[in-house]
Amino acid sequence: MFSSDSVKKFNNLPTPFYYYDIDIIKNNLKSLKYSLRSNNKVHFSVKSNTNKRILEIVKSYNLGIDAVSYNEIKHCLDQGFDSKDIVFAGVGKTDEEINKAIEKDIAYFNVESFQELDVINQLSKKQSKQTEVSIRVNPNIFSETNKKIQTGSKDDKFGVQLEDISKFSDYDKLSNINITGIHFHIGSQILNLSPFEKLCKITNETISYLEGNGVTIKNINVGGGLGIDYMDPENNLESNFKDFIHLFNSKIKLKNNQSIHFELGRSIVGQCGFLISKILYTKKSYNKNFIVLDSGMNNLIRPALYNSKHKISNISSRSNKIEAYDIVGPICESTDTFARDYEMVESKRGDLVVIYSCGAYAESMSSNYNLRDNIKSYYSDTI
Numbered sequence: 001m002f003s004s005d006s007v008k009k010f011n012n013l014p015t016p017f018y019y020y021d022i023d024i025i026k027n028n029l030k031s032l033k034y035s036l037r038s039n040n041k042v043h044f045s046v047k048s049n050t051n052k053r054i055l056e057i058v059k060s061y062n063l064g065i066d067a068v069s070y071n072e073i074k075h076c077l078d079q080g081f082d083s084k085d086i087v088f089a090g091v092g093k094t095d096e097e098i099n100k101a102i103e104k105d106i107a108y109f110n111v112e113s114f115q116e117l118d119v120i121n122q123l124s125k126k127q128s129k130q131t132e133v134s135i136r137v138n139p140n141i142f143s144e145t146n147k148k149i150q151t152g153s154k155d156d157k158f159g160v161q162l163e164d165i166s167k168f169s170d171y172d173k174l175s176n177i178n179i180t181g182i183h184f185h186i187g188s189q190i191l192n193l194s195p196f197e198k199l200c201k202i203t204n205e206t207i208s209y210l211e212g213n214g215v216t217i218k219n220i221n222v223g224g225g226l227g228i229d230y231m232d233p234e235n236n237l238e239s240n241f242k243d244f245i246h247l248f249n250s251k252i253k254l255k256n257n258q259s260i261h262f263e264l265g266r267s268i269v270g271q272c273g274f275l276i277s278k279i280l281y282t283k284k285s286y287n288k289n290f291i292v293l294d295s296g297m298n299n300l301i302r303p304a305l306y307n308s309k310h311k312i313s314n315i316s317s318r319s320n321k322i323e324a325y326d327i328v329g330p331i332c333e334s335t336d337t338f339a340r341d342y343e344m345v346e347s348k349r350g351d352l353v354v355i356y357s358c359g360a361y362a363e364s365m366s367s368n369y370n371l372r373d374n375i376k377s378y379y380s381d382t383i
Protein backbone atom coordinates (compact mmCIF):
# COMPACT_ATOMS: atom_id res chain seq x y z
CA MET A 1 0.00 0.00 0.00
CA PHE A 2 2.88 2.35 0.72
CA SER A 3 5.17 2.71 -2.32
CA SER A 4 8.78 3.88 -2.38
CA ASP A 5 7.31 7.24 -3.33
CA SER A 6 5.36 7.36 -0.04
CA VAL A 7 8.54 6.42 1.83
CA LYS A 8 10.36 9.30 0.15
CA LYS A 9 7.57 11.74 1.05
CA PHE A 10 7.31 10.51 4.64
CA ASN A 11 11.08 10.71 5.08
CA ASN A 12 10.90 14.44 4.42
CA LEU A 13 8.44 15.01 7.27
CA PRO A 14 9.22 15.18 10.99
CA THR A 15 7.99 11.99 12.67
CA PRO A 16 5.84 10.88 14.36
CA PHE A 17 2.70 12.09 12.57
CA TYR A 18 -0.83 11.01 11.64
CA TYR A 19 -1.37 10.46 7.97
CA TYR A 20 -4.87 10.58 6.51
CA ASP A 21 -5.65 9.05 3.14
CA ILE A 22 -8.39 11.25 1.69
CA ASP A 23 -9.42 8.76 -1.00
CA ILE A 24 -10.06 6.10 1.65
CA ILE A 25 -12.43 8.26 3.69
CA LYS A 26 -14.21 9.59 0.61
CA ASN A 27 -14.74 6.12 -0.87
CA ASN A 28 -16.00 4.89 2.47
CA LEU A 29 -18.42 7.79 2.80
CA LYS A 30 -19.64 7.18 -0.73
CA SER A 31 -20.43 3.58 0.10
CA LEU A 32 -22.19 4.69 3.29
CA LYS A 33 -24.35 7.17 1.40
CA TYR A 34 -25.13 4.51 -1.17
CA SER A 35 -26.48 2.21 1.57
CA LEU A 36 -28.84 4.80 3.08
CA ARG A 37 -32.54 5.28 2.47
CA SER A 38 -34.31 8.62 2.54
CA ASN A 39 -35.63 7.95 6.05
CA ASN A 40 -32.11 7.30 7.44
CA LYS A 41 -29.91 9.93 9.04
CA VAL A 42 -26.28 9.46 10.07
CA HIS A 43 -24.67 11.48 12.83
CA PHE A 44 -20.89 11.16 12.80
CA SER A 45 -19.61 10.27 16.24
CA VAL A 46 -17.09 13.06 16.53
CA LYS A 47 -15.41 11.56 19.58
CA SER A 48 -13.74 9.16 17.15
CA ASN A 49 -12.01 11.96 15.27
CA THR A 50 -12.16 15.73 15.77
CA ASN A 51 -9.61 16.61 13.08
CA LYS A 52 -10.87 19.67 11.15
CA ARG A 53 -9.95 18.36 7.70
CA ILE A 54 -11.76 15.09 8.43
CA LEU A 55 -14.81 17.02 9.66
CA GLU A 56 -14.82 19.14 6.52
CA ILE A 57 -15.07 15.93 4.45
CA VAL A 58 -17.72 14.41 6.71
CA LYS A 59 -19.73 17.62 6.38
CA SER A 60 -19.47 17.60 2.60
CA TYR A 61 -21.36 14.27 2.64
CA ASN A 62 -24.18 15.90 4.67
CA LEU A 63 -23.73 13.89 7.83
CA GLY A 64 -24.83 15.29 11.17
CA ILE A 65 -22.88 15.11 14.42
CA ASP A 66 -23.17 12.97 17.54
CA ALA A 67 -21.44 15.00 20.27
CA VAL A 68 -20.72 14.04 23.86
CA SER A 69 -19.61 17.35 25.34
CA TYR A 70 -20.42 21.00 24.73
CA ASN A 71 -16.84 21.46 23.53
CA GLU A 72 -17.50 18.92 20.78
CA ILE A 73 -20.71 20.79 19.85
CA LYS A 74 -18.84 24.10 19.76
CA HIS A 75 -16.00 22.59 17.72
CA CYS A 76 -18.48 21.29 15.11
CA LEU A 77 -20.44 24.55 14.99
CA ASP A 78 -17.12 26.30 14.36
CA GLN A 79 -16.51 23.88 11.47
CA GLY A 80 -19.80 24.98 9.93
CA PHE A 81 -22.16 22.20 11.00
CA ASP A 82 -25.74 23.34 11.50
CA SER A 83 -26.95 23.10 15.12
CA LYS A 84 -30.06 21.32 13.78
CA ASP A 85 -27.80 18.47 12.66
CA ILE A 86 -26.21 17.96 16.09
CA VAL A 87 -27.37 15.53 18.76
CA PHE A 88 -25.95 15.64 22.28
CA ALA A 89 -25.36 12.38 24.15
CA GLY A 90 -23.42 11.41 27.26
CA VAL A 91 -24.11 10.02 30.68
CA GLY A 92 -22.84 13.08 32.59
CA LYS A 93 -23.82 16.36 30.98
CA THR A 94 -23.30 19.36 33.27
CA ASP A 95 -25.97 22.06 33.75
CA GLU A 96 -23.69 24.50 31.96
CA GLU A 97 -23.35 22.19 28.97
CA ILE A 98 -27.09 21.57 28.84
CA ASN A 99 -27.81 25.32 29.02
CA LYS A 100 -25.46 26.11 26.17
CA ALA A 101 -26.80 23.30 23.99
CA ILE A 102 -30.39 24.50 24.59
CA GLU A 103 -29.31 28.03 23.63
CA LYS A 104 -27.88 26.71 20.36
CA ASP A 105 -31.12 24.88 19.44
CA ILE A 106 -29.50 21.53 18.70
CA ALA A 107 -31.59 18.75 17.10
CA TYR A 108 -32.13 16.77 20.30
CA PHE A 109 -30.57 15.43 23.49
CA ASN A 110 -29.98 11.73 24.06
CA VAL A 111 -30.95 11.49 27.71
CA GLU A 112 -29.50 8.83 30.00
CA SER A 113 -31.67 9.06 33.15
CA PHE A 114 -34.99 10.40 34.41
CA GLN A 115 -33.12 12.78 36.69
CA GLU A 116 -31.38 14.26 33.65
CA LEU A 117 -34.78 14.60 31.98
CA ASP A 118 -35.99 16.71 34.91
CA VAL A 119 -32.89 18.89 34.76
CA ILE A 120 -33.28 19.48 31.01
CA ASN A 121 -36.95 20.34 31.56
CA GLN A 122 -36.11 22.89 34.29
CA LEU A 123 -33.28 24.47 32.33
CA SER A 124 -35.45 24.65 29.18
CA LYS A 125 -38.19 26.37 31.20
CA LYS A 126 -35.73 29.04 32.37
CA GLN A 127 -34.90 29.75 28.72
CA SER A 128 -38.58 29.50 27.71
CA LYS A 129 -37.74 26.77 25.23
CA GLN A 130 -39.23 23.42 24.23
CA THR A 131 -36.44 20.82 23.99
CA GLU A 132 -36.59 17.63 21.98
CA VAL A 133 -35.22 14.58 23.74
CA SER A 134 -34.63 10.93 22.95
CA ILE A 135 -34.34 8.55 25.85
CA ARG A 136 -31.46 6.10 25.84
CA VAL A 137 -32.58 2.65 26.77
CA ASN A 138 -30.17 -0.04 27.93
CA PRO A 139 -31.49 -3.09 26.06
CA ASN A 140 -29.33 -5.57 27.98
CA ILE A 141 -27.78 -7.07 24.87
CA PHE A 142 -24.40 -8.71 25.09
CA SER A 143 -22.11 -7.89 22.16
CA GLU A 144 -18.95 -9.79 21.45
CA THR A 145 -16.37 -7.06 21.77
CA ASN A 146 -13.82 -5.86 24.27
CA LYS A 147 -15.52 -5.60 27.70
CA LYS A 148 -14.27 -2.03 28.08
CA ILE A 149 -16.25 -0.82 25.08
CA GLN A 150 -19.47 -2.77 25.62
CA THR A 151 -22.29 -0.42 26.58
CA GLY A 152 -25.55 -2.30 26.28
CA SER A 153 -25.31 -4.93 29.03
CA LYS A 154 -27.25 -4.82 32.27
CA ASP A 155 -24.41 -3.59 34.46
CA ASP A 156 -23.21 -0.84 32.11
CA LYS A 157 -23.73 2.76 33.23
CA PHE A 158 -25.67 3.81 30.14
CA GLY A 159 -29.34 4.56 29.62
CA VAL A 160 -32.46 3.62 31.58
CA GLN A 161 -33.49 0.03 32.09
CA LEU A 162 -36.01 -1.52 29.71
CA GLU A 163 -38.39 -2.11 32.62
CA ASP A 164 -38.66 1.67 33.08
CA ILE A 165 -40.08 2.54 29.69
CA SER A 166 -43.50 2.54 31.37
CA LYS A 167 -42.42 5.85 33.00
CA PHE A 168 -41.98 7.61 29.66
CA SER A 169 -45.64 8.68 29.36
CA ASP A 170 -45.50 10.51 32.74
CA TYR A 171 -42.27 12.28 31.84
CA ASP A 172 -43.70 13.19 28.42
CA LYS A 173 -46.13 15.45 30.32
CA LEU A 174 -43.31 17.70 31.57
CA SER A 175 -43.94 21.19 30.23
CA ASN A 176 -40.68 22.02 28.44
CA ILE A 177 -39.51 18.78 26.90
CA ASN A 178 -40.90 16.62 24.13
CA ILE A 179 -39.92 12.98 24.08
CA THR A 180 -39.64 12.32 20.37
CA GLY A 181 -37.18 9.47 20.19
CA ILE A 182 -35.53 6.45 21.65
CA HIS A 183 -31.82 5.80 21.61
CA PHE A 184 -29.68 2.69 21.91
CA HIS A 185 -25.95 2.04 21.57
CA ILE A 186 -24.82 -1.43 22.48
CA GLY A 187 -21.06 -1.08 22.10
CA SER A 188 -18.23 -0.48 19.70
CA GLN A 189 -16.08 -2.58 17.32
CA ILE A 190 -18.85 -5.13 16.80
CA LEU A 191 -18.28 -7.29 13.72
CA ASN A 192 -20.96 -9.94 14.14
CA LEU A 193 -24.34 -8.47 13.22
CA SER A 194 -26.46 -10.77 15.42
CA PRO A 195 -26.53 -8.44 18.49
CA PHE A 196 -27.82 -5.72 16.16
CA GLU A 197 -30.54 -8.09 15.01
CA LYS A 198 -31.58 -8.56 18.64
CA LEU A 199 -31.58 -4.79 18.97
CA CYS A 200 -34.05 -4.49 16.08
CA LYS A 201 -36.43 -6.84 17.86
CA ILE A 202 -36.23 -4.88 21.13
CA THR A 203 -36.63 -1.61 19.21
CA ASN A 204 -39.88 -2.80 17.61
CA GLU A 205 -41.23 -4.00 20.96
CA THR A 206 -40.25 -0.75 22.70
CA ILE A 207 -41.86 1.45 20.06
CA SER A 208 -45.11 -0.47 19.98
CA TYR A 209 -45.28 -0.36 23.80
CA LEU A 210 -44.63 3.41 23.86
CA GLU A 211 -47.11 4.18 21.11
CA GLY A 212 -49.70 2.06 22.86
CA ASN A 213 -49.14 4.31 25.88
CA GLY A 214 -49.49 7.60 24.07
CA VAL A 215 -45.81 8.48 23.45
CA THR A 216 -45.17 9.33 19.80
CA ILE A 217 -41.75 8.31 18.62
CA LYS A 218 -40.27 10.08 15.59
CA ASN A 219 -36.54 9.30 15.79
CA ILE A 220 -35.29 5.77 16.28
CA ASN A 221 -31.60 6.12 17.06
CA VAL A 222 -29.80 2.79 17.02
CA GLY A 223 -26.33 4.17 17.81
CA GLY A 224 -23.13 3.06 16.15
CA GLY A 225 -20.69 0.26 16.87
CA LEU A 226 -19.99 -1.30 13.49
CA GLY A 227 -16.47 -2.73 13.64
CA ILE A 228 -13.56 -2.58 11.21
CA ASP A 229 -10.89 -5.11 10.23
CA TYR A 230 -7.77 -4.34 12.27
CA MET A 231 -6.02 -7.53 11.15
CA ASP A 232 -6.22 -7.05 7.39
CA PRO A 233 -7.03 -3.37 6.85
CA GLU A 234 -5.54 -3.13 3.36
CA ASN A 235 -8.07 -5.59 1.98
CA ASN A 236 -10.98 -4.15 3.95
CA LEU A 237 -10.69 -0.41 3.68
CA GLU A 238 -14.43 0.05 3.24
CA SER A 239 -16.84 -0.87 6.01
CA ASN A 240 -19.72 -3.24 5.48
CA PHE A 241 -22.34 -0.50 5.66
CA LYS A 242 -24.54 -2.28 3.17
CA ASP A 243 -25.39 -5.23 5.45
CA PHE A 244 -25.41 -3.15 8.64
CA ILE A 245 -27.80 -0.47 7.38
CA HIS A 246 -29.93 -2.97 5.48
CA LEU A 247 -30.40 -5.03 8.64
CA PHE A 248 -32.02 -2.11 10.47
CA ASN A 249 -34.00 -0.96 7.43
CA SER A 250 -35.41 -4.41 6.86
CA LYS A 251 -36.09 -5.38 10.50
CA ILE A 252 -37.36 -2.19 12.10
CA LYS A 253 -41.02 -1.59 11.37
CA LEU A 254 -41.25 2.08 10.48
CA LYS A 255 -44.27 4.32 10.16
CA ASN A 256 -44.32 7.17 7.64
CA ASN A 257 -43.31 9.85 10.11
CA GLN A 258 -40.42 7.85 11.59
CA SER A 259 -36.76 7.72 10.67
CA ILE A 260 -33.79 5.61 11.73
CA HIS A 261 -30.74 7.46 13.02
CA PHE A 262 -27.24 5.98 13.17
CA GLU A 263 -24.25 7.28 15.12
CA LEU A 264 -21.19 5.89 13.40
CA GLY A 265 -17.60 6.73 14.24
CA ARG A 266 -14.98 4.04 13.75
CA SER A 267 -16.57 2.50 10.64
CA ILE A 268 -16.42 5.89 8.89
CA VAL A 269 -12.90 7.05 9.75
CA GLY A 270 -11.04 4.05 11.19
CA GLN A 271 -9.20 2.90 8.10
CA CYS A 272 -8.26 6.28 6.63
CA GLY A 273 -5.73 7.17 9.34
CA PHE A 274 -2.21 5.88 9.96
CA LEU A 275 0.40 6.63 12.58
CA ILE A 276 3.80 7.06 10.96
CA SER A 277 6.89 6.73 13.15
CA LYS A 278 10.62 6.17 12.92
CA ILE A 279 12.59 3.57 14.77
CA LEU A 280 14.75 5.26 17.35
CA TYR A 281 16.51 2.18 18.66
CA THR A 282 16.58 -1.60 18.37
CA LYS A 283 17.88 -3.83 21.15
CA LYS A 284 17.97 -7.40 22.37
CA SER A 285 17.25 -8.04 26.03
CA TYR A 286 16.88 -11.50 27.64
CA ASN A 287 14.19 -13.17 25.48
CA LYS A 288 13.05 -10.06 23.69
CA ASN A 289 13.87 -8.18 20.56
CA PHE A 290 12.74 -4.58 21.02
CA ILE A 291 11.95 -1.89 18.51
CA VAL A 292 11.63 1.53 20.17
CA LEU A 293 9.56 3.95 18.09
CA ASP A 294 9.44 7.73 18.35
CA SER A 295 5.64 7.54 18.87
CA GLY A 296 4.08 6.26 22.04
CA MET A 297 0.82 5.47 23.75
CA ASN A 298 0.19 9.22 23.96
CA ASN A 299 -0.33 9.09 20.17
CA LEU A 300 -2.25 5.80 20.09
CA ILE A 301 -3.49 4.52 23.42
CA ARG A 302 -5.67 1.64 22.16
CA PRO A 303 -3.11 -1.18 22.56
CA ALA A 304 -2.16 0.02 26.06
CA LEU A 305 -5.74 0.62 27.21
CA TYR A 306 -7.70 -2.18 25.56
CA ASN A 307 -4.96 -4.57 24.50
CA SER A 308 -6.10 -3.86 20.94
CA LYS A 309 -4.16 -5.17 17.98
CA HIS A 310 -3.23 -3.02 14.99
CA LYS A 311 -1.41 -4.06 11.87
CA ILE A 312 2.13 -2.66 11.86
CA SER A 313 4.65 -2.65 9.05
CA ASN A 314 8.14 -1.44 8.36
CA ILE A 315 7.82 0.30 4.98
CA SER A 316 11.44 1.24 4.39
CA SER A 317 13.41 -1.92 5.22
CA ARG A 318 14.80 -3.77 2.22
CA SER A 319 15.38 -6.97 4.20
CA ASN A 320 13.46 -10.18 3.51
CA LYS A 321 14.28 -11.68 6.87
CA ILE A 322 11.37 -11.91 9.35
CA GLU A 323 11.96 -11.38 13.07
CA ALA A 324 9.65 -11.26 16.11
CA TYR A 325 9.71 -7.89 17.84
CA ASP A 326 8.13 -6.17 20.80
CA ILE A 327 7.26 -2.79 19.29
CA VAL A 328 7.26 -0.16 22.02
CA GLY A 329 7.12 3.59 22.49
CA PRO A 330 9.28 5.98 24.51
CA ILE A 331 6.85 6.51 27.43
CA CYS A 332 8.10 5.50 30.85
CA GLU A 333 5.82 2.58 31.60
CA SER A 334 5.69 -0.93 30.21
CA THR A 335 2.12 -0.68 28.94
CA ASP A 336 3.49 1.66 26.27
CA THR A 337 3.72 -1.30 23.90
CA PHE A 338 2.08 -1.42 20.48
CA ALA A 339 2.59 -5.16 19.89
CA ARG A 340 4.38 -8.13 21.47
CA ASP A 341 6.30 -10.82 19.55
CA TYR A 342 5.12 -9.21 16.33
CA GLU A 343 6.58 -10.62 13.14
CA MET A 344 8.03 -7.96 10.92
CA VAL A 345 10.91 -7.61 8.46
CA GLU A 346 14.34 -7.14 10.00
CA SER A 347 14.39 -3.54 11.18
CA LYS A 348 17.02 -0.95 12.05
CA ARG A 349 17.33 2.54 13.52
CA GLY A 350 15.84 5.14 11.17
CA ASP A 351 13.36 2.82 9.42
CA LEU A 352 9.81 4.06 8.85
CA VAL A 353 7.03 2.15 10.59
CA VAL A 354 3.32 2.46 9.82
CA ILE A 355 0.59 1.56 12.30
CA TYR A 356 -2.68 0.99 10.44
CA SER A 357 -6.31 1.71 11.34
CA CYS A 358 -5.55 4.88 13.32
CA GLY A 359 -8.33 7.05 11.91
CA ALA A 360 -10.63 6.47 14.88
CA TYR A 361 -9.80 6.97 18.56
CA ALA A 362 -6.09 7.69 17.96
CA GLU A 363 -5.68 11.43 17.40
CA SER A 364 -8.85 12.15 19.42
CA MET A 365 -7.54 10.20 22.43
CA SER A 366 -4.00 11.57 22.24
CA SER A 367 -2.36 13.32 25.17
CA ASN A 368 0.78 15.15 26.21
CA TYR A 369 1.74 12.57 28.81
CA ASN A 370 5.44 12.80 29.68
CA LEU A 371 5.04 16.35 28.31
CA ARG A 372 5.50 15.06 24.80
CA ASP A 373 4.64 17.40 21.92
CA ASN A 374 1.36 17.27 20.01
CA ILE A 375 2.06 15.70 16.66
CA LYS A 376 0.97 16.96 13.25
CA SER A 377 -1.42 15.46 10.75
CA TYR A 378 -0.75 15.26 7.02
CA TYR A 379 -3.14 14.43 4.20
CA SER A 380 -2.64 12.34 1.06
CA ASP A 381 -3.79 15.15 -1.24
CA THR A 382 -1.54 17.85 0.21
CA ILE A 383 1.86 16.20 0.58
Ligand code: LLP
Nearest residue numbers: 045185188189224225226263264265266361
Ligand atom coordinates in the same frame (compact mmCIF):
# COMPACT_ATOMS: atom_id res chain seq x y z
N1 LLP B 1 -22.90 6.42 20.01
C1 LLP B 1 -22.56 6.36 21.30
C2 LLP B 1 -23.57 6.65 22.31
C3 LLP B 1 -21.25 5.98 21.66
O1 LLP B 1 -20.94 5.91 22.96
C4 LLP B 1 -20.31 5.69 20.66
C5 LLP B 1 -18.93 5.30 21.00
C6 LLP B 1 -20.70 5.78 19.32
C7 LLP B 1 -22.02 6.14 19.04
C8 LLP B 1 -19.77 5.48 18.18
O2 LLP B 1 -19.35 4.18 18.17
P1 LLP B 1 -18.49 3.59 16.95
O3 LLP B 1 -19.37 3.65 15.72
O4 LLP B 1 -17.28 4.44 16.79
O5 LLP B 1 -18.18 2.24 17.37
N2 LLP B 1 -12.15 4.44 22.50
C9 LLP B 1 -12.66 3.15 22.13
C10 LLP B 1 -14.05 3.23 21.56
C11 LLP B 1 -15.03 3.89 22.47
C12 LLP B 1 -16.41 4.04 21.88
C13 LLP B 1 -17.20 5.00 22.69
N3 LLP B 1 -18.54 5.20 22.22
C14 LLP B 1 -11.72 2.47 21.14
O6 LLP B 1 -10.68 3.04 20.82
O7 LLP B 1 -11.97 1.34 20.73
